Amino acid sequence: MNPQAEELNQIIRKKNPAVYEMLSERGKNIFFPKKGILGQTAEAKGTRINATIGAATEDDGTPMRLETIASKVNLDPSLIFPYAPSFGRPDLRSKWKSMIYEKNPSLGETQISLPVVTNALTHGVSMAGYLFADAGDEVIVPDLFWGNYNLTLANGYGASLVKFNLFKNEQFDLDAFETTLNKGEIGKKILILNFPNNPTGYTPTEKEAAAIVSIIGKAAEKGNKIVCISDDAYFGLVYEEGIARESIFTALANLHENVLAVKLDGSTKEDYVWGFRVGFISYAIKGGDAELYGALESKTAGAIRGNISNAANISQSLMFAAYNSDEYPIQKQEKHQILQQRYNAVKEAVKDEKYQKYFKPLPFNSGYFMCIRLNDELDSEKVRQVLIEKYSIGIISLNGLLRLAYSAVAASDVKDLFEGIYKACEECC
Incomplete structure (x- = not known):
């Protein structure tokens, strides 16, 4: 093991031995190199002649660039062309952390890590798998989950996805969740909670969310070491009263010394910038402090360094500029209202009793x-297939389910969408 990895491991073992037990073998062995080329480059920062970094500069010291590219972006070249740190831009990381507290006021004074920038959510899931999932480890997910978990965790790291029933009587199936979490021997457990859920668009009620947290806490009291990954890709897009508005990460952040809360979130869906690929991974655990979090951040940055090197600088710079704009909250609310209207149109459309002849909606609220x-x-x-060929309507088929992305359907087209599905079902009987 590299001495730099062992140094980080010593910090983690000293601060919280349970967290060390949660790490995969890759996680235990990874580190962010402070020596070698990166260390020497850091030491040379500010020198008059700097021939360390593998990038080119103009004679005036600014980043070398093609004007055909630079002219398309209204940002300083230093915010576009150079590499970003493997940890992510410091200004953006700090800003996102403050935004987590703003969006989740129940965090209060609970200390969390400084978010590390990932190449959006898929990369965040992959890095969480890198750090915590060994081949053969089980990862608990609902039976309706984002298919990319298979590629990143099962195919990528050899983990096994263990499913629990998501719905019972139109509500979150708490019994199934508790049974699955407590199945088997006491030990390391990994679970992913994705709210709002993809594919169902469901977020637990405030009461359900509290019950989920209680179940996790009781499992931790038994001695289980639980890595709880909150996939918050669609955070904030909630359309009903009584639904949990804060990330479940908030309640897990200070729950128990055996529960490591891992928050995966980002700009992609929240801010409608799917191609920018800006995501974050953050950590919290009861009793966690800057030293423990710093070690986890360094391991995460090391995994990123060895995987993609770093996320795109230009995307981070654009998002940082947006987050500091007075227009940002106004424009975001405007887009949220459009989605709210589309959601309302769907809720109204599915009330038509004739549809029950062929289909019924699963619970959705976000x-x-x-x-x-x-x-x-x-x-x-x-x-x-009938919908495509005869009605020019595209939806996703999922083993007896149809997933509808109403986020991409104008409210005025929602009724036609469901009428088309009804007619296609009629033809297929």
Whole structure:
């Protein structure tokens, strides 16, 4: 093991031995190199002649660039062309941390890590898998989950996805969740909670969220070491009263010394910049402090350094500028209202009782999506094909379910969407 990795491990073991036990073998061995080329480059910063970094400069010391590119972006070249740190831009990391507290006021004085920038959420899931999942480890997910977990965690790291039933009587199935979490021997547990959920567009009620946290706390009291990953890709897109508005990370952040809360979030869905690829990974645990979090941040940056080197500088700079604009909250509210209207249109459309002949909606209240479950005699893939060929409507087929991204459907088209599905079902019977 590299001495720099062991140095970080010693900090983690000293601060919280349970966190060390949660790390995968890769996680235990990874580190961010402070010596070698990176260390020497850091020491040379500010020198008159700097021939350390693998980038080119103009004679005046500014980044070398093509005007055909530079002219398209109204930012200082230093914010576009150079590498960003593997940890992410310090200004953006600090800003995002402050925004987490603003969006989740229940955090209060709870100390969390400084977010590390990832190449959006898929990369965040992958880095969480790198740090915590060994081959053969089980990762608990609901039976309706984002398919990319298979590629990143199962195919990528050899983990096994263990599913619990998501819904029971139109509510979050707390019994199934508790049974699955406590199944097997006491030890390391990894789970992913994705709210608003993809594909269903469901966020637990405030009461359900409190019950989920209580179940996790009781499992930790038994001696389980729990890595709880909060996939907050669609955070903030909630459309009903009584639904949990804060990330479940908030309640987990100071829950128990055996519960490491890992928050994956970012600009992608929250700020409608899907191609920018700006995400974050943050940590919190009861009793956590700057030294423990610093060690975890260094391991995360090391994993990123060895994976993609760093996330794009230009995207980080653009998001930092947006977050400091007075227009940002106004414009964000305007877009949220558009999605609210589309959600309302969907809620109204599914009230039509005739649809029950062929399908019914699963619970939904947030995010980008909703799902409908077809009656047993219908083939979801056949319905999908008919919708494309005869009605020019595109939806996603998921083993008996149809996932509808109403985020991409004008409110005025929602009724036509459901009428088309109804007619396609009629033809497929």
